[in-house]
Each structure stands twice: as structure tokens, then as C-alpha cells.
Amino acid sequence: KAGVTQTPRYLIKTRGQQVTLSCSPISGHRSVSWYQQTPGQGLQFLFEYFSETQRNKGNFPGRFSGRQFSNSRSEMNVSTLELGDSALYLCASSLAILAGETQYFGPGTRLLVL
Amino acid sequence: DQQVKQNSPSLSVQEGRISILNCDYTNSMFDYFLWYKKYPAEGPTFLISISSIKDKNEDGRFTVFLNKSAKHLSLHIVPSQPGDSAVYFCAASPLNTGTASKLTFGTGTRLQVTL
Numbered sequence: 001k002a003g004v005t006q007t008p009r010y011l012i013k014t015r016g017q018q019v020t021l022s023c024s025p026i027s028g029h030r031s032v033s034w035y036q037q038t039p040g041q042g043l044q045f046l047f048e049y050f051s052e053t054q055r056n057k058g059n060f061p062g063r064f065s066g067r068q069f070s071n072s073r074s075e076m077n078v079s080t081l082e083l084g085d086s087a088l089y090l091c092a093s094s095l096a097i098l099a100g101e102t103q104y105f106g107p108g109t110r111l112l113v114l
Numbered sequence: 115d116q117q118v119k120q121n122s123p124s125l126s127v128q129e130g131r132i133s134i135l136n137c138d139y140t141n142s143m144f145d146y147f148l149w150y151k152k153y154p155a156e157g158p159t160f161l162i163s164i165s166s167i168k169d170k171n172e173d174g175r176f177t178v179f180l181n182k183s184a185k186h187l188s189l190h191i192v193p194s195q196p197g198d199s200a201v202y203f204c205a206a207s208p209l210n211t212g213t214a215s216k217l218t219f220g221t222g223t224r225l226q227v228t229l
Contacts, residue, residue: 035219
């Protein structure tokens with residue numbers, strides 16, 4: 001079974017631009033969560049999508065948004081990029097049928113904002 | 115407010131010895147705890163988990179202990195191997211279905227297993 005895939009793996013943007021990251025979950029998984037990893041803050045939860053609906057949201061500004069498609073693939077968008085948005089963005093998927101199910105992570109997209 | 119804390123940013127252990135990684139949490143709503151291992155340029159890999167109804171869970175060389183009254187958990191790796199060198203993240207979530215996917219992570223402990 002293929003794992004979680006994320007594209008692109010690396011991205012360089014400049015301040016003020018916007019970016020879209022993509023995540024394909026493990027086949028059959030309906031929940032996709034997004035996390036931001038920075039050296040100082042560790043992994044921070046951005047949001048979770050389940051059956052095309054945002055189910056949970058972390059403490060990030062409205063510049064960070066996402067969506068999920070009917071095939072469970074998800075995209076994350078960051079508008080008006082700031083230098084502090086430079087980070088590794090990780091996507092995780094799970095079946096999310098029962099509580100406490102394990103999330104499986106993709107390799108991440110490393111975003112550098114210049 | 116760091117709800118999940120890993121106070122040791124790094125740990126060095128000799129091959130064959132025991133590695134003990136610690137994690138403390140403050141949110142009493144957390145019911146489910148996980149450990150993930152992360153190598154550079156890869157996403158975190160699930161290692162082991164424990165729910166609050168247990169105080170110990172074992173999987174091969176990995177054992178997780180949970181002390182609910184102290185809001186403390188630890189990961190024991192015995193024996194430690196060079197391939198265990200990685201960053202280890204502790205994570206927690208409430209156990210109700212609606213929020214179980216919202217993991218709160220610690221800042222990680224970098225484990226180095228030396229020969």
C-alpha cells in the first residue's frame with residue numbers, strides 16, 4: 001500500500017506570493033491533517049479535513065487555508081507569504097473511524113520564503 | 115503555552131544500553147499518547163502509542179510508560195542501536211473521535227546512539 005505523498009518536496013517563494021501544497025493520503029484514509037514544523041516551535045497543528053469538511057483548526061492566521069476533495073486528496077494554501085512561513089509542512093492521514101487511530105505522515109514539503 | 119513538553123533537547127546513549135526519553139503534559143483532557151521517530155528529510159514515523167487506561171505498552175525493544183497522576187510519559191528503548199539515532203517526538207490528543215486527529219506535539223528529543 002502506497003504511503004502518504006506530498007508535492008512538491010521543495011519550494012522557494014518570495015514574500016507576498018502565495019503557495020499551494022498538495023497531499024495524497026493513504027488509500028482508504030478519509031482524514032488529512034496538516035502540520036507546520038519549524039526549529040523553534042516543533043510540529044504545530046494547522047487543520048484537519050474529514051470528508052471534505054474542515055473538522056479541526058489550529059491557531060494559525062487566516063492566510064493559511066485548505067480544502068479536501070472527494071477522493072480525500074487535500075491541498076493547503078498560504079497567501080501573502082511571510083519570511084516566518086519558511087518551514088517543513090507535513091501532511092498526515094488516518095482512517096479516522098475510531099478515536100485514537102494512528103496518523104501516518106508524508107515526507108513533507110520544505111518551503112523557503114525569501 | 116506548551117501543552118506537551120520534552121525538556122531534553124538531546125540525549126546521547128551507548129549502543130546496547132537503555133535510552134529513556136521523557137515527556138510531560140499539562141492538559142488533563144489528553145487521553146491518547148504517541149511517540150514518533152523522525153529522520154532528517156523524512157516525515158515522522160509512528161513508533162508506539164498508549165491510551166490512558168493503560169500504564170504500559172510494549173512493542174519489541176520499545177516500551178512506553180504512562181503516569182497519569184504525574185502527567186508524565188516515557189519511552190524506553192532497550193537495547194539501543196545506532197539506527198535508533200533520530201529525533202523523537204511525543205504527541206498527545208483527546209480520545210473523542212472528533213478531535214483525535216488533532217495531535218499536540220512536543221518539541222522533540224534528538225537521540226544519538228554511539229558505538
